[in-house]
Amino acid sequence: xxxxxxxxxxxxxxxxxxxxxxxxxCWIALLNRNESIHQQVDTVxxxxxxxxxxxxxxxxxxxxxxxxxxxxxxxxxxxxxxxxIQTSGLISIEFVDEMLxxxxxxxxxxxxxxxxxxxxx
Numbered sequence: 001x002x003x004x005x006x007x008x009x010x011x012x013x014x015x016x017x018x019x020x021x022x023x024x025x026c027w028i029a030l031l032n033r034n035e036s037i038h039q040q041v042d043t044v045x046x047x048x049x050x051x052x053x054x055x056x057x058x059x060x061x062x063x064x065x066x067x068x069x070x071x072x073x074x075x076x077x078x079x080x081x082x083x084x085i086q087t088s089g090l091i092s093i094e095f096v097d098e099m100l101x102x103x104x105x106x107x108x109x110x111x112x113x114x115x116x117x118x119x120x121x
Contacts, residue, residue: 018053022091024064027057031069031077055091058100062093 029041069078085091
C-alpha cells in the first residue's frame with residue numbers, strides 16, 4: 001500500500017498496490033508525438049498501466065503541461081486528455097492549495113541538493 005499525502009496535512013489517501021507520480025515531462029511527451037522521447041514514454045506509460053499502477057499527478061503539473069502545449073494545434077488534444085484523466089479510475093489529480101503549496105515549498109528548500117522543480121513536489 002502506498003500513502004499519498006493530500007492537500008490537508010491531516011488527510012491521507014491510501015492507495016492499494018503500486019503508485020507512480022506523473023510529471024509534466026511525461027504528459028507533454030505523450031501528447032506531442034514530435035517529442036524525442038515520445039515513443040519511450042508511451043511504452044513505459046502503457047507498461048505501468050498494464051502492471052496495475054495507479055498514477056498520480058497534480059493541478060500544478062497539468063498547468064505546466066497545458067502551458068507547454070498551448071499552441072492552437074495542441075489545444076483540442078490537451079482538452080480531451082484532461083477530460084479523460086478526470087474520469088479515469090487509474091489516475092488521480094491532487095489539487096494544489098495553500099497547505100500543499102507550503103508543504104512542497106518546505107521540501108524544495110530541504111532538498112537543495114536535488115534538481116527537482118517545485119511543481120514536482
